[in-house]
Amino acid sequence: MPFISRLADKLSQALAFLGAVGVLAMMVHVCADVLSRTLTGASLPATVEIVSYYYMVLVAFLPLAWVERRNAMISVELIEFLLTPRWRQLSDMSIAIFAVAAYAVMAHASWLTAVKNYETGTFVVALQTKIITWPGYFLPPAGFALAAVVMVIRLLDLIAGNRRDGEETEA
Incomplete structure (x- = not known):
């Protein structure tokens, strides 16, 4: 189990790093577009x-597993303070099971969409230029699938009693 946890940590960090690279690339691209429009009056094609x-897909979906691994997802705890530690653990386990199911369903559905778009060679036309878009459809399934794996690991940790409430995994 420690090997799988370390592997999930490394993979989630790698995907979060790719998301950060996406933010930087987007910033540079948009700034170059603004600069181009200011200096030449023409926008960069297909920005x-x-x-x-x-x-945006890179930034939104790839870091999901990293956020889950750090236990940093937004949560609302209305009655958590009323629960005993045992009931809190059962609540956390139920949430982990629900999250695994939700992420798995989203990974499967987005994978089917990605494959369909790959097979049809999905693209958009911008300024009479064909921009291939199907590769971007493979990013959400990767993010959702790894987030599901991270939640399975969290569930196993909760079952084994290795994780306390609010504990963050060091990244």
Whole structure:
């Protein structure tokens, strides 16, 4: 189990790093577009499409596992303070089971969409230029699948009693 936990940590860190690279690339691209429009009066071709179909997807979905691994997802605890430690553990386990199911369903559904878009060679046309968009559809399944794996690891940790409430995994 420690090997799988370390592997999940490394993979989630790698995907979060790719998300950070996406933020930087988007920033440089958009700044170059603004500079181009200011200096030449013409926008860089397909900036909106590349930001929409690649950068934003990269930023939104790849870091999911890293956020889950750090136990930093937004949560609302309305009655948590009323629960005994045992009931709190059962609540955390139920949430982990629900999250695994949700992430797995989203990974499967987005994978099917990605494969369909790959097979049809999905693209958009911007300024009479064909911009291939199907590769971006493979980013959400990767993020969702690794987030599901991270939640399985959290569930196993909860079952084994290795994780306390609010504990963050060091990254």
